[in-house]
Amino acid sequence: MALEHALLVALREQPASGLELARRFERSIGYFWHATHQQIYKVLGRMDADGWVTATAVAQSGKPDKKVYAVSAAGEGVLADWLAAPTPTEPLRSELAVKMRGASYGDRAAVLDVVRATLVDHQVRLDHYERLAKREHPTPETLTGHALDQYLVLRGGIRTERFWVEWLGEYLHAHEKAER
Amino acid sequence: MALEHALLVALREQPASGLELARRFERSIGYFWHATHQQIYKVLGRMDADGWVTATAVAQSGKPDKKVYAVSAAGEGVLADWLAAPTPTEPLRSELAVKMRGASYGDRAAVLDVVRATLVDHQVRLDHYERLAKREHPTPETLTGHALDQYLVLRGGIRTERFWVEWLGEYLHAHEKAER
DNA sequence: GTGCACATGTAACTCGTTACATGATTGG
DNA sequence: CCAATCATGTAACGAGTTACATGTGCAC
Numbered sequence A, B: 001m002a003l004e005h006a007l008l009v010a011l012r013e014q015p016a017s018g019l020e021l022a023r024r025f026e027r028s029i030g031y032f033w034h035a036t037h038q039q040i041y042k043v044l045g046r047m048d049a050d051g052w053v054t055a056t057a058v059a060q061s062g063k064p065d066k067k068v069y070a071v072s073a074a075g076e077g078v079l080a081d082w083l084a085a086p087t088p089t090e091p092l093r094s095e096l097a098v099k100m101r102g103a104s105y106g107d108r109a110a111v112l113d114v115v116r117a118t119l120v121d122h123q124v125r126l127d128h129y130e131r132l133a134k135r136e137h138p139t140p141e142t143l144t145g146h147a148l149d150q151y152l153v154l155r156g157g158i159r160t161e162r163f164w165v166e167w168l169g170e171y172l173h174a175h176e177k178a179e180r
Numbered sequence C: 001g002t003g004c005a006c007a008t009g010t011a012a013c014t015c016g017t018t019a020c021a022t023g024a025t026t027g028g
Numbered sequence D: 001c002c003a004a005t006c007a008t009g010t011a012a013c014g015a016g017t018t019a020c021a022t023g024t025g026c027a028c
Helices: A003-013 A018-026 A037-049 A073-084 A095-105 A108-136 A145-179 B003-013 B018-026 B037-049 B073-084 B095-105 B108-136 B145-179
Strands: A053-058 A066-071 B053-058 B066-071
Touching (some): A003 A018, A003 A037, A003 A053, A003 A066, A003 A073, A003 B095, A018 A037, A018 A066, A037 A053, A037 A066, A066 A073, A073 B095, A073 B108, A095 A108, A095 B003, A095 B073, A095 B145, A108 A145, A145 B095, A145 B145, B003 B018, B003 B037, B003 B053, B003 B073, B018 B037, B018 B066, B037 B053, B066 B073, B108 B145
Antiparallel strands (some): A053 A066, B053 B066
């Protein structure tokens, strides 16, 4: 699918080893894409075999060697082609939405608790992303090129979390009102 | 995963055959969950074997027979248990976001075109959902129980599409400005 | 009897997750 | 030398997609 391409983008930003990529996917790139180290190793192996990336063993002091991957010329071409290709519009897929819709077929109070817990979680992420934006991009008006892209995708993360907080808030509020 | 549970919710709303479920998943339930008929048949078969649903052959005039599924007592219990269980907070996963972040490693104008096309798509869906909400739920303040849940999940669909339209708009606007 | 829509499936494959395995290096 | 961390992987499985297969009933 697209993990290959997400890795190409990440490696163009900065060559890295498998574990380093996994750590990055838990942070910045993780607002919109997630991957475990196992899967990353698997895909990196295939990309290496296909000549999209090149691997270099790098010795470290105090730690075992690592294999640092960088995008090859062929990989750059693959990435450029993929970037220009149309993307099918992706459907939302939410387990929580299924629960919200089905709440009346179980214990509604329990579902409302699940919704509340999820809302808290998204509120925490929202706060985190907003602090991140303030710290990493203090003057967004001045940004251009890749730095602007990074900022705008973080904006997408913020908007996503805000969507969740507002929607779940609407759900809880409407049910409190309906109960009265 | 949770297709089982989405099917239980759909069948509690209204017993149906595999194809009818597939059609419903393309419409109302489809704002937040998608499934093809192939996958639905597979999962329905397993659910039948597990005793979560019961199948009844129904003759139709002018069409071949169909197998109508309904939730069994055991299925009701499974659904109630699942509804009360905590849901892990789901990460956003967006191929388009990867392209937006990686735009400077390819033809930026092409990426902007992809973004524009996706925006139009979401705008169309937004209009559709808003019309649907007005038609199906003209007086939302009066709703309670399952009808309220249905309305609020449709609200989630509307909010999702609005998120996309606004975010992609911000992306396009910021890049137009940066180009000047 | 041929083509079309309805209806139910199978088979092969890809993507991703979970659990487990192996080895390097260093601090105690 | 033993536990802890870093680093790289394998194996088994499950969910979902794509392509294909089979059969019914009706309109032409």
